[in-house]
Amino acid sequence: xxxxxxxxxxxxxxxxxxxxxxxxxxxxxxxxxxxxxxxxxxxxxxxxxxxxxxxxxxxxxxxxxxxxxxxxxxxxxxxxxxxxxxxxxxxxxxxxxxxxxxxxxxxxxxxxxxxxxxxxxxxxxxxxxxxxxxxxxxxxxxxxxxxxxxxxxxxxxxxxxxxxxxxxxxxxxxxxxxxxxxxxxxxxxxxxxxxxxxxxxxxxxxxxxxxxxxxxxxxxxxxxxxxxxxxxxxxxxxxxxxxxxxxxxxxxxxxxxxxxxxxxxxxxxxxxxxxxxxxxxxxxxxxxxxxxxxxxxxxxxxxxxxxxxxxxxxxxxxxxxxxxxxxxxxxxxxxxxxxxxxxxxxxxxxxxxxxxxxxxxxxxxxxxxxxxxxxxxxxxxxxxxxxxxxxxxxxxxxxxxxxxxxxxxxxxxxxxxxxxxxxxxxxxxxxxxxxxxxxxxxxxxxxxxxxxxxxxxxxxxxxxxxxxxxxxxxxxxxxxxxxxxxxxxxxxxxxxxxxxxxxxxxxx
Amino acid sequence: xxxxxxxxxxxxxxxxxxxxxxxxxxxxxxxxxxxxxxxxxxxxxxxxxxxxxxxxxxxxxxxxxxxxxxxxxxxxxxxxxxxxxxxxxxxxxxxxx
Numbered sequence: 001x002x003x004x005x006x007x008x009x010x011x012x013x014x015x016x017x018x019x020x021x022x023x024x025x026x027x028x029x030x031x032x033x034x035x036x037x038x039x040x041x042x043x044x045x046x047x048x049x050x051x052x053x054x055x056x057x058x059x060x061x062x063x064x065x066x067x068x069x070x071x072x073x074x075x076x077x078x079x080x081x082x083x084x085x086x087x088x089x090x091x092x093x094x095x096x097x098x099x100x101x102x103x104x105x106x107x108x109x110x111x112x113x114x115x116x117x118x119x120x121x122x123x124x125x126x127x128x129x130x131x132x133x134x135x136x137x138x139x140x141x142x143x144x145x146x147x148x149x150x151x152x153x154x155x156x157x158x159x160x161x162x163x164x165x166x167x168x169x170x171x172x173x174x175x176x177x178x179x180x181x182x183x184x185x186x187x188x189x190x191x192x193x194x195x196x197x198x199x200x201x202x203x204x205x206x207x208x209x210x211x212x213x214x215x216x217x218x219x220x221x222x223x224x225x226x227x228x229x230x231x232x233x234x235x236x237x238x239x240x241x242x243x244x245x246x247x248x249x250x251x252x253x254x255x256x257x258x259x260x261x262x263x264x265x266x267x268x269x270x271x272x273x274x275x276x277x278x279x280x281x282x283x284x285x286x287x288x289x290x291x292x293x294x295x296x297x298x299x300x301x302x303x304x305x306x307x308x309x310x311x312x313x314x315x316x317x318x319x320x321x322x323x324x325x326x327x328x329x330x331x332x333x334x335x336x337x338x339x340x341x342x343x344x345x346x347x348x349x350x351x352x353x354x355x356x357x358x359x360x361x362x363x364x365x366x367x368x369x370x371x372x373x374x375x376x377x378x379x380x381x382x383x384x385x386x387x388x389x390x391x392x393x394x395x396x397x398x399x400x401x402x403x404x405x406x407x408x409x410x411x412x413x414x415x416x417x418x419x420x421x422x423x424x425x426x427x428x429x430x431x432x433x434x435x436x437x438x439x440x441x442x443x444x445x446x447x448x449x450x451x452x453x454x455x456x457x458x459x460x461x462x463x464x465x466x467x468x469x470x471x472x473x474x475x476x477x478x479x480x481x482x483x484x485x486x487x488x489x490x491x492x493x494x495x496x497x498x499x500x501x502x503x504x505x506x507x508x
Numbered sequence: 509x510x511x512x513x514x515x516x517x518x519x520x521x522x523x524x525x526x527x528x529x530x531x532x533x534x535x536x537x538x539x540x541x542x543x544x545x546x547x548x549x550x551x552x553x554x555x556x557x558x559x560x561x562x563x564x565x566x567x568x569x570x571x572x573x574x575x576x577x578x579x580x581x582x583x584x585x586x587x588x589x590x591x592x593x594x595x596x597x598x599x600x601x602x603x604x605x
Contacts, residue, residue, distance in 0.1 A: 012577055019576040162574075210562045215542045217547040217561040220604070232555040248539045319552065319560040353541075378549070393545075401554050 010385045014162040014426050017155065021355045025152035027383040030354045032135075034150055034387060036201075037347030038128040040332060040340055043089030047399045048476045050108055051458040053091050053119060057111025057429075059084040060256050062092040062266065063271055065114030067252045070094050070276070080273040085111055086290060091119070121408045122398055127416070128177040128391075133209070136413075140212055145506030147213045150206040160191060180363050187356040197346035198353070204330035207323070223332045232321070236313030238301045249273070250307030252283070259285035259300045262312055266291035266298075279305055289333040294324035363431070377432040379424070385439035386423025388483070392446035393419035399457045433494055438493035448484030451477040523582040530585045531576035539569035541593045545600025 066082035077096040095106035107116035134142035222229040269288035281304025301311035362377035397415035427435045457459035462477035543565035550557040579585035
């Protein structure tokens with residue numbers, strides 16, 4: 001990476017760009033990539049974090065139960081949203097918008113009783129999913145920043161491809177134990193082998209937020225009239241003013257039956273009710289995203305008080321279908337178990353590519369005494385190992401926080417950020433190599449003990465589960481143990497003297 | 509970092525700054541023009557045209573970023589964004605009229 005302006009040729013200029021985009025956005029992109037990777041198993045993480053729920057649910061029945069629960073407990077809301085349980089998520093979710101200014105409130109419901117009672121209050125996998133594109137920042141700033149990071153990743157990948165001399169040969173090259181050369185080989189191998197995935201996920205990630213980031217084509221074509229745009233872009237979605245006359249909701253069971261008939265038998269993903277309890281109530285039933293690659297493939301709208309069908313749309317427009325398929329590719333909800341594990345592994349590879357890239361930036365400099373490189377080396381410890389530790393802490397908090405404390409989900413999130421902040425500070429004050437050793441050691445302990453903590457607190461896990469056929473809890477424990485083993489192996493490597501780098505004391 | 513290569517002149521610094529501006533704000537403005545101007549040029553219904561144009565704009569954005577840093581000089585980087593951007597905007601404006 002040259003420090004001067006990129007003037008010497010395409011490859012050098014792209015090398016320069018790749019390096020600088022990487023160092024400016026690398027930490028942020030890593031956090032987004034790793035939480036996105038965890039989000040592949042959003043449903044499963046949610047189930048693991050709500051161990052009280054054991055019964056599988058009938059999705060249609062659970063949707064109806066969820067609507068009934070909202071009707072008795074939140075009749076006056078602006079809108080209700082109910083998400084169906086499926087093969088990967090045991091609980092239905094009920095969410096509501098209390099008033100235009102209010103925050104959304106959501107509950108995971110017990111599929112059997114239809115109530116949230118008896119289930120520990122947690123964000124579950126939703127935390128990683130939301131962090132992935134909202135970064136815990138207020139709307140819309142988190143989404144803007146995530147879009148910017150996504151574009152930076154896309155630029156980093158494209159410029160990385162141009163930089164590459166021997167893209168095919170690097171499939172087969174991994175020289176271990178050679179200091180910088182090994183990090184570079186790892187960076188290339190992890191970056192090149194799943195390259196189609198990396199390109200797809202970064203491009204589609206940026207695409208998902210274009211209604212927010214690039215609204216100009218729509219705004220100009222519809223002369224700044226969003227209602228007109230929505231009516232044409234989402235035909236069959238009915239928007240009505242509140243009538244301010246109370247009216248009960250028609251039988252949702254009949255709407256579910258009719259929706260499934262119109263969807264050709266495909267399952268239902270979620271139901272939204274606008275103006276619930278009002279004469280102008282509108283019920284929209286959305287086809288499940290697991291039924292096809294495309295997102296939002298079909299929906300049907302009912303008049304809330306009469307139950308009459310007032311709108312239907314099955315996507316057939318080429319451009320919109322293209323967009324929906326790209327959107328669905330990013331979400332990966334269409335995938336079976338094998339596809340999901342591939343998404344998960346490719347996501348890990350992408351995260352590791354970013355991590356090794358950040359390491360290369362500082363390892364490549366012999367003169368790490370120079371403060372910018374020293375600072376990068378130290379911050380990278382907390383940004384990578386610290387984030388993994390924070391994720392483990394989030395799961396520990398889920399098991400250890402009492403079920404009755406006020407604002408329990410917020411405390412789980414606080415545990416995550418407090419640990420991350422502590423790990424970042426630890427990385428800054430310790431010499432990088434010692435920092436890595438200690439942070440990775442802490443990861444090995446945190447992930448390695450998690451199955452034990454979980455088994456002691458909730459009784460479900462590897463040992464009990466293997467006998468009972470409790471697949472999710474067995475696999476979860478195995479993943480935690482694998483993460484612990486990886487961390488321990490990496491920490492152990494850090495205890496050996498560096499081979500390719502003299503002047504180790506310089507870093508202290 | 510000042511240990512590698514020749515020292516930076518003021519001219520170099522301004523050049524890098526101009527490229528960074530071109531590769532960030534310039535590239536975003538270029539993508540915005542693509543989104544807004546391509547939609548009326550496409551022989552599609554309005555709802556399809558705005559979606560297709562936004563899809564094309566997303567691909568135009570990283571290309572513009574890479575151009576900003578690949579161009580031989582910072583001046584060329586800006587010219588390469590402004591000229592096609594202005595031409596597209598004019599064509600789009602004429603088509604939308």
